[in-house]
Amino acid sequence: MQTQLIKLVRDIYSTHEFIPLHAPTFAGNEQAYLAETITSTFVSSVGKFVDEFEQKIESFTKTTRAVATVNGTAALHAALHLADIKASDLVLTQALTFVATCNALHHLGAQPVFIDIEPNAFGLCPKAASNWLAENAELDDQGQCRHKASGAAIKALLPMHTFGHPVQLDELLTLCQAWNLSLIEDAAESLGSYYKGQHTGTLGRFGVLSFNGNKVITTGGGGMLLCREAEEGVRAKHVTTTAKVPHAYEFFHDEPGFNYRMPNLNAALGCAQMEQLEALLANKRKIAERYESLFATTDYRFVKEPDYAQSNYWLNAVLCPDLDTRNALLKETNAQGIMTRPVWQLMHRLPMFANALRGDLTQSEIAEARLVNLPSSPAL
Secondary structure, rough: HHHHHHHHHHHOOOOOOOOOOOOOOOOOOOOHHHHHHHOOOOOOOHHHHHHHHHHHHHHHHHHOOEEEEEOOOHHHHHHHHOOOOOOOOOEEEOOOOOOOHHHHHHOOOOOOEEEEEOOOOOOOOHHOOOHHHHHEEEEEOOOEEOOOOOOOOEEEEEEOOHHOOOHHHHHHHHHHHOOOOOEEEOOOOOOOOOEEOOOOOOOOOOEEOOOOOOOOOOOOOOEEEOOOOHHHHHHHHHEEEOOOOOOOOOOOOOOOEOEEOOOOOHHHHHHHHOOHHHHHHHHHHHHHHHHHHHHHHOOEEEEOOOEEEEOOOOOOOEEEOOOOHHHHHHHHHHHEEEEEOOOOOOOOOOOHHOEEEEEHHHHHHHHHHEEEEEEEOOOO
């Protein structure tokens, strides 16, 4: 299988040079917009491209309000703050995720509760979350969900759309309604992914996008906070702009805030990238189809979009038959100059989250031992 995969990847990218996991594509107005920004001298967090980029994301995702931030972690930190997540609160999330999901909780002093993934889309499993809540949680007289053993407030569900594949949002929303929880979508990897026709990050109370250099489109560094309610969008922009009250010349801040606004330079890059987004997504889908065809009659399982969703195929992934096969695939492809990567180590294996509460993580452990990410650059 290693030989066939290496041949396919080199054919897709038409090169015998090193092939990265996911490189950015700059094929439009990036240089022109960056030059315009420099000429204008508005290179920091005020400038026309910041407003334009927010509007483009609002239009594309059909969210009520989009607020640009310096990176996805900052957007998630702000979202959790706006959802009233405080020190010692509990938030149900995935053990199989990128560390930024849990770092944002840590910054607030909140604690993750690690729930297993669903084995098809590799996102937070509604059944596993429901079982954990039924066994470990209760509603107090005020309707607050609490952990039975400690009394700690359980405030939110925080699923991540792994590799761009949408989680089962209807079931998670039903669970949130039953237990009085906020749904906050870590949609960092899923720009261009849809759940039953609705863009990811727009069904929960808040959603978060990332525009890191390895995402579908990039602003170099950058994120976006998606707000379902207009009022929360106004407050999100206020809080991420140091909570400064507008005034012609006075400086007055009415609450603790964050200096999280995206610079105009980054937004200029994002505006140029948005002009190419549909073409990038189309190319990523074609690449995914070629991988799917390669693995179709093998004992490897290519990770496909779930039936209820349209995925952006941010990172293509294959589930190997076992750990030894995974290790052999990683070793040979990397030795041949083709970057492949295992999935992240599960969060409870990291020292700072080793003592976190968790449920059974069987499916997460299977993915950790057998998943391999494959080169996924759009390659226009």
